[in-house]
Amino acid sequence: MILEPLLGAPLAVHIHVTAVTPPALLGAYILLRPKGTPLHRLLGRIWMALMVVTAVSSFFIHELDLFYGFSPIHLLSIATLFGSWNAIAAARRGDVRLHQRIVAGLYFGAIVLAGLFTFLPGRIMHAVIFIGAEWPAVLAAAAIGSILVAIVLRRRRGRLIAR
Known part of the structure; x- marks a missing residue:
């Protein structure tokens, strides 16, 4: 693992x-823990604020310039902003099921799936994680895999439902 590609990247x-x-x-922690608690609400607010910052900051990244500085990944950023708004609105209305579906979609789509694409060859995070040593790649894959397996197992046992 080397940090030079990331340290040399633009501020955005x-x-x-x-x-x-x-x-x-x-x-991952929020998805696996009991819902509706004061801790869930606090961590959810922090998570949502960081997701909005993540989405907004992506509009200043033009690494894949396909259309006037933008690429299809920016559509995901727009979807993340709308999803964040709708997840908050659903929670405030008390529509727990809709809130859960939106937040789970944001997590798996905007973080897990989009995150996996950052590890493709030629991308900055690929260079950070995979160049210089083999063990960080194995560790990263094991961590991502473990989180996904834990979430799937908890969901199958019905513990991902709000309490």
Whole structure:
């Protein structure tokens, strides 16, 4: 693992990575813990604020310039902003099921799926994680896999439902 590719990246990338890293871990924790508690609400507010910062910061990243500086990934950022708004509105209305579906979609789509694309060859995070040593790649894959397996197992046992 080497940090030079990330340290040499534009400020928008630094903000984006700094804003998205905590929600990646915090989101898994929130999804696995009891819902509706004061801790859930506090961590959910933090998670949502960081997701908005992540989405907004992406509009200043033009690494994949396909259309006037933008790429299809920016559509995901727009969806994340709308999803964040709708998740908050659903929670305030008491529509727990809709809130859960939106937040789970945001987590798996905007963090897990989009995060996996950042590890493709030629991307900054690929260079950070995979260049220089083999063990960080195995560790990263094991961590991501473990989180996904834990979430799937908890969901199948019905514990992901709000309490």
